[in-house]
Amino acid sequence: MGDRSQSSAHPMGFATSDMTVSDHEYDTATRWSELYRLLLAPGTQGYALRATRGQQPVREASGDPIELITQAEHAGAGRAVWAVVAPIRPDLLVVDLDGCADLVASSIVDSVDDSAALIAYRAASGSPDSEHLVVACPTTASRRYLLDRIDTIRAWESLSPTQLDVRTSDQFLRLPGSAPLKPGGGWCYPIDDDGRRMTAPAATRRAHRAILELPTLLSVVPAVTVADRTSRRNERPTTATESTAFDVAEATDFAAASDLEQPCAWRPRRQFTPREWAVLHHTPEEGHRSHAATSAAWVLWRYGIRSWRRAASWYRTCPAFRKFADRDDHGRAHWESIKSRALGHRPADPAGADHIRTVLAEIACWDDANLVAAALACIHHRFADGYGTDARPISWRDMALWLNVGHHTAGRRLRALVNRGLLVVTVIHDRASAPHSATCYSLRTPPEIYRTDLHHDVTEGGGRTKTPTLLHPLWGHLSHTAHHTWSQLSPTTALPTAAIARATGLPAGTSTHGALHLLLRLESVGLAARVGQGRGTRWLRGPRSLSAAAESCGALAHQQDLHETVTAERAAWHAPTVRSSRTIRERLRLRRRRRDSRPPDKESHAELPFGSTFAKPMSRSTSTRYRRARGSSVGRTGGGEGGKSP
Structure with a gap:
């Protein structure tokens, strides 16, 4: 949970008297639902906290904030019995005024007007002289100007960062309708510019107008709906964009599921100063x-x-x-x-960003989908982080983790990128002089000779920090050529096999090679749906999500196993003593023996992790004859492993 989950509720001064409200505001348990949907990102999880005397708040429940506030108001006959906290969507700017609202609120509101921004939400937090401000900035320059003005106001009024606080997207805020978390505090409720209490519908309309000004939305703005007062009490109103919210939640599910944690930064240890x-x-x-x-x-x-x-x-x-x-x-x-x-965090690097856009336009026209994925992995995970495109470390273990493939495959693809001119070796790994440093590469624009008529979508599902769909761990199992085939499918328009083959540059093939082979594999995991039989066969995109398909075919299990193996090998390499390194390696050997003692399933992983004695039988679709027909550069690079370093 973020810093100060109870928001600005501090035991300062005497408690404000509880505001009286008309009874009609409590005739529906979902009066805050539309405001919550506007202020929170789809799929946001919140917590219900109960105040305790003289102690930290106690967590009562967790889940959907709308459901939590509904339960809290049901239990309190219209007034919440606990506080609901959740992080505000990241494209909104959140300002917490703790005990200084009378002093600086008007100045901040004037600065909001000067920056062409709009106030999406303003609330009395429950503590004396304390407010929450949520601002929708239409441009990056507007947001930057407003942040500078807030820093100036804080310095001019000699306020601490605790009193005038700009919240991050990871910090939790007490939501409207929440109960106090401090003795003597009041309930949190929205207010207008004059400090008068606003009803939930009025606050929702204000938030809706402000959020429409955002340059890029997390999803389509939820339509403002009015609860049907004649409907059953436990039913919540639906909106036209509700399905879009589920789509965004599904898209972000992969980012959370694939966040495999590294225990430390793999570099030489130092002493604390x-x-x-x-x-x-x-x-x-x-x-x-x-x-x-x-x-x-x-x-x-x-x-x-x-x-x-x-x-x-x-x-x-x-x-x-x-x-x-x-x-x-x-x-x-x-x-x-x-x-x-x-x-x-991504430092500004305009020159590097322009170079990366040029490189992405080139690799999007390559014929080999596996190399396109390898190139995109290097750019997304290493060169696009704002720290430059020259002399950046990349090891074959990095490539294996990014693509969810074995070390031999990762080494071949890394060497193939060097052969195509995308990467240039600038610092070679040297065990004698720099045992803890990997081989360093610089990003270059590849020659135009590798351009084809094909097009790969290298931006789908990606962003500054989000992983593109092409790098989902599922494609390490099915092959990244299968992703190119899957991307041609439509959920509404059925396509014949021949049309899909032309779009992907593959032969139509049979059940053992070509486009049909990949379509059958996609169908087996629920990502493709067959319509018709024989020559009249058509294909649609399947209803299953990528995460569900990856779990069913074992790709996520393979990713976890690969991550644990690589982490153990790196821990052994960077161990401070020979004894600890030997202990880690012995545990890794025992783990490999237990894993390899089990016979592989028929639906085994694309390539087992390092040290495995079993290997998946090669099908005709991956034979040497088929690779020569495709002209794959991966098959011509031999067994090079790139930079051999942890």
């Missing part, structure tokens, strides 16, 4: 504990700690983390928010 030790062991005063914990967490991140398993012991022992260590999750939510912010 005296200043870093002082930050970790600093005992902060009340009101500054959150920022002290955040500073200490960044110290751990810069040191190289990545997983919660490694960070947990620091949270237990260092006094800087005491506020979060006393919570139910012992500080894990705080660490995950720091990790998310660090991994999502």
Whole structure:
């Protein structure tokens, strides 16, 4: 959970009196539903927290915030009995005014007007002189200007970051209708520019107008609907864009499922500096504990700690983390928010971005879908992070993890990218001089000789931090050529096999090779649907999701096994002593023996992880004859393994 989940509710001064509301506002349990759908991203999970006397809030439940506030208001006969907290959608700017609303709220509202932004949500948080502001900025320049103005106002009024706080997308906010979490606090409710309480429909209309100004939406803006007061109480109104919300949730499901955690940054260990030790062991005063914990967490991140398993012991022992260590999750939510912010940070690199766009346009016309996926993996995971396109480390273990393939396949594809001129080796791995450094490559624009009439979609499902659909772990099992075939299918228009073969550059083939072979494999996992028989056979895109198909065919299990193996090998290579390295390698050997003692299933993985004695029998579709007919450059590169380094 994010920093200060109770929002700005602090025991400051005397409690404000409870506002009286008309009875008609409580005649439906879904009065906040449309406002919640506008302020939260699809699929957002929230928590229901109950205040306790003199202790941290206790978690009552978790799940859909709309359902949580509905249950809370049912239990309280119209007034929520607990607080519902959840992160606001990331394309909105959230400002928390804690005890300084009378001082700076008008200045911030004026700055919102100057930046051409609109206020989507404004609420009294329940504490005296405290408010929440959620702003929709139409452009990046508008958002940047508003952030600069907030920094100026904070400095001019001598306010701390706790009093005038700009929330991140990972920090939780108390939602409208929520009960107080501090003694003497009030319920959270939306207000207008004059500080008067607004009804839920009026707040929803304001949010809807503001969110329409956003440049890119997480999904189509939910239509503002009015609950039918004659319907059953437990039914919630539906909107025309509800199916779009489920589509976005399905698209983001892969990003969460494939986030396999690395325990640390694989680099030589160093000692903490005296200043870093002082930050970790600093005992902060009340009101500054959150920022002290955040500073200490960044110290751990810069040191190289990545997983919660490694960070947990620091949270237990260092006094800087005491506020979060006393919570139910012992500080894990705080660490995950720091990790998310660090991994999502992308420094501005206009020249590199232009170069990457040129390279993507070139590789999108290649004939080999497997090499297109390998090139996209290198660009997305290494060169597009804002830290330059020259001398970046890439090992064949990296390629294996990105594509969910075995190490021999990863090495061949890495060497093939070098042969095609996409990558240039700038620093060769040297065990003697730099044993902990991988081979470094620079990104170059490949020659136009490899262009074809084919087109691969290298942007579908991707973004600044989201993984493109082409790099889903499923395609490491089915082959990335199968993804090219799947991308040609339509959920509504049935296509014949010959048309799909022409679009993918494959022969029509039979059940053992060509386009038909790939379509049958897609059909076996539910990603393609057959219409008709014989010469009249047509193909539609199947109803199954990529994550469900990957789980059923074993691709996710293979990815987890591969990740654990690579992590163990890297841990052994970077171990501080020979004894610890030997212990890790022995455990890895035992694990391989147990795995290889089980006979492989008929639907085995595309390639078993490192050290496996079993291999999948080669089908005719992957034979040497078929690769020569395709002219695949992967088949001509031999067994090169690129940079042999952990």
